[in-house]
Amino acid sequence: xxxxxxxxxxxxxxxxxxxxxxxxxxIWMISLSLKxxxxxxxxxxxxLPKVFALTNxxxxxxxxxxxxxxxxxxxxTVISVLGNLLxxxxxxxxxxxxxxxxxxxxxxxxxxxxxxxxxxxxIPLYRYFVTLGLLNSHTGLIVIxxxxxxxxxxxxxxxxxxSIPKELDESAFIDGCKPYQILFSVIxxxxxxxxxxxxxxxxxxxxxxxxxPFIFINHTEKFPIAVGILQYLQxxxxxxxxxxxxxxxxxxxxxxxxxxxxxxxxxxxxxxVAGAVKE
Amino acid sequence: MTQTKSxxxxxxxxxxxxxxxxxxxxxxxxxxxxxxFTNASTLTPEFRYTLNSYIKTFKDSNFLNxxxxxxxxVFMNIVVQIPLGLMIAVALNAGIHRKLRxxxxxxxxxxxxxxxxxxxxxxxWQMLLSSSQFGIVNYFLETIGIGRIEFLVQPxxxxxxxxxxxxxxxxxxxxxxxxxGLQRIPLGLYEAADIDGASAFQKFYYITIPxxxxxxxxxxxxxxxxTFNTFxxxxxxxxGGPARATQVLTLSAYEQVFSFFSLGRGSxxxxxxxxxxxxxxxxxxxxVLSQDDRK
Numbered sequence: 001x002x003x004x005x006x007x008x009x010x011x012x013x014x015x016x017x018x019x020x021x022x023x024x025x026x027i028w029m030i031s032l033s034l035k036x037x038x039x040x041x042x043x044x045x046x047x048l049p050k051v052f053a054l055t056n057x058x059x060x061x062x063x064x065x066x067x068x069x070x071x072x073x074x075x076x077t078v079i080s081v082l083g084n085l086l087x088x089x090x091x092x093x094x095x096x097x098x099x100x101x102x103x104x105x106x107x108x109x110x111x112x113x114x115x116x117x118x119x120x121x122x123i124p125l126y127r128y129f130v131t132l133g134l135l136n137s138h139t140g141l142i143v144i145x146x147x148x149x150x151x152x153x154x155x156x157x158x159x160x161x162x163s164i165p166k167e168l169d170e171s172a173f174i175d176g177c178k179p180y181q182i183l184f185s186v187i188x189x190x191x192x193x194x195x196x197x198x199x200x201x202x203x204x205x206x207x208x209x210x211x212x213p214f215i216f217i218n219h220t221e222k223f224p225i226a227v228g229i230l231q232y233l234q235x236x237x238x239x240x241x242x243x244x245x246x247x248x249x250x251x252x253x254x255x256x257x258x259x260x261x262x263x264x265x266x267x268x269x270x271x272x273v274a275g276a277v278k279e
Numbered sequence: 280m281t282q283t284k285s286x287x288x289x290x291x292x293x294x295x296x297x298x299x300x301x302x303x304x305x306x307x308x309x310x311x312x313x314x315x316f317t318n319a320s321t322l323t324p325e326f327r328y329t330l331n332s333y334i335k336t337f338k339d340s341n342f343l344n345x346x347x348x349x350x351x352x353v354f355m356n357i358v359v360q361i362p363l364g365l366m367i368a369v370a371l372n373a374g375i376h377r378k379l380r381x382x383x384x385x386x387x388x389x390x391x392x393x394x395x396x397x398x399x400x401x402x403x404w405q406m407l408l409s410s411s412q413f414g415i416v417n418y419f420l421e422t423i424g425i426g427r428i429e430f431l432v433q434p435x436x437x438x439x440x441x442x443x444x445x446x447x448x449x450x451x452x453x454x455x456x457x458x459x460g461l462q463r464i465p466l467g468l469y470e471a472a473d474i475d476g477a478s479a480f481q482k483f484y485y486i487t488i489p490x491x492x493x494x495x496x497x498x499x500x501x502x503x504x505x506t507f508n509t510f511x512x513x514x515x516x517x518x519g520g521p522a523r524a525t526q527v528l529t530l531s532a533y534e535q536v537f538s539f540f541s542l543g544r545g546s547x548x549x550x551x552x553x554x555x556x557x558x559x560x561x562x563x564x565x566x567v568l569s570q571d572d573r574k
Contacts (some may be wrong), residue, residue, distance in 0.1 A: 007479075124310035211510050211511065274459075
């Protein structure tokens with residue numbers, strides 16, 4: 001029989017505390033989302049609902065605007081992440097393969113934008129968007145999202161592009177390939193994991209975007225889920241929405257990010273660890 | 280090296296990205312600086328240039344309070360997130376080396392909190408800290424004899440609430456960064472220490488910590504930036520209240536522009552935030568560069 005190592009026991013105790021601390025809040029929200037209105041307000045609170053009632057979810061999905069908000073978010077997110085790649089991939093190709101003056105400095109300046117709160121640029125952008133008629137439009141959000149994700153995508157993809165040997169380019173040149181053919185037939189196929197990683201992080205990021213739509217969208221039917229759920233929360237004060245419904249709506253909104261992290265956790269950690277070390 | 284030329288013009292390849300960055304990043308940044316020197320309002324198109332926005336901002340006791348709240352908020356997040364994140368990283372690293380079951384599960388759980396949208400973090404914590412029957416934290420506090428606390432109603436506790444919620448959300452970042460840092464400490468150092476009969480604590484104190492110092496600095500800078508820029512979670516959890524007890528800088532800039540219609544003063548606060556962001560960004564890259572030199 002294996003002897004129990006006291007150090008292992010200590011680690012497990014610590015793990016247990018961490019798990020309770022980090023997953024406890026989410027479990028509690030899930031638990032609330034499955035309770036009836038009466039059960040929500042019984043004291044002392046029960047950890048598990050008496051019956052796992054899915055009625056709250058059905059009500060949220062059938063008789064609230066949450067599905068519309070989710071659809072808006074899906075639409076905005078998909079277009080933004082694809083648009084972002086379209087803009088970033090050629091630029092990273094240039095950064096990774098071409099030589100030009102002040103290349104590292106340019107890269108540095110682009111990465112600096114990452115550190116700037118979107119609130120700062122949102123203030124003047126609000127004025128332009130009023131003039132351009134882009135207020136309350138998804139197009140306005142999409143162009144901002146494409147731009148705010150540029151620094152992160154550049155940082156991530158440059159690492160992947162750099163790791164593809166330049167000898168492959170050279171033999172392609174000898175075969176008479178044009179630069180764009182090298183990008184499409186040599187680099188992109190080998191950079192698939194990097195592009196997948198950029199997609200994952202950008203999806204999670206766009207899904208959670210809040211400041212920009214909060215400022216630029218006033219028409220409720222245009223809300224993405226992050227702002228829509230706040231609206232849903234605020235309608236609570238008028239007594240239309242109760243906690244169990246808000247909890248159900250929140251679980252639904254949380255689901256995409258959670259699924260991504262659960263399915264892709266190994267990949268995500270690898271990419272982040274590699275990135276952090278690369279620096 | 281004739282091949283490098285045949286790739287074509289870099290500027291052409293980069294032009295879509297550069298165009299986007301200029302239109303939606305650089306130009307607004309320059310404009311926010313310009314607006315901060317005006318008395319512009321969102322209600323009227325006319326404005327004139329003045330220093331009044333800054334003068335009023337610095338004389339405003341509400342602004343000074345905002346700075347104070349932001350500093351406490353950021354400071355507490357750093358003080359808790361770095362040691363906690365480091366402890367989790369060390370435990371995960373040990374768990375993986377010892378092939379303990381469940382290690383990956385623990386890592387996923389911490390990451391999940393990090394990936395959650397800020398608005399939802401606010402909602403989750405509002406439910407947990409609620410004074411209603413379903414506020415589970417108050418139930419625990421009552422059970423262990425501390426008694427109920429009106430977290431989101433009392434100013435001091437509201438500030439503690441946003442700090443705790445942000446620690447919950449942000450610790451995964453430190454965990455990942457320090458976990459990455461741990462991977463590059465040469466194992467030989469620990470083996471040598473084992474031969475010398477060093478205890479686990481000695482190894483941690485004399486090998487792990489000194490080896491991690493550069494990453495800890497980078498970590499410190501990044502947490503500071505991210506925490507100062509926090510907006511969504513706070514606006515959902517407390518909305519800056521009660522009595523401005525949780526009014527952080529970003530909320531204050533927002534309030535000036537969109538509640539008081541003062542584009543000038545909102546921009547002035549945004550510029551102060553921007554200056555801070557830039558100083559930290561430069562510090563970050565200096566640290567990263569000095570890292571590269573060491574290698």
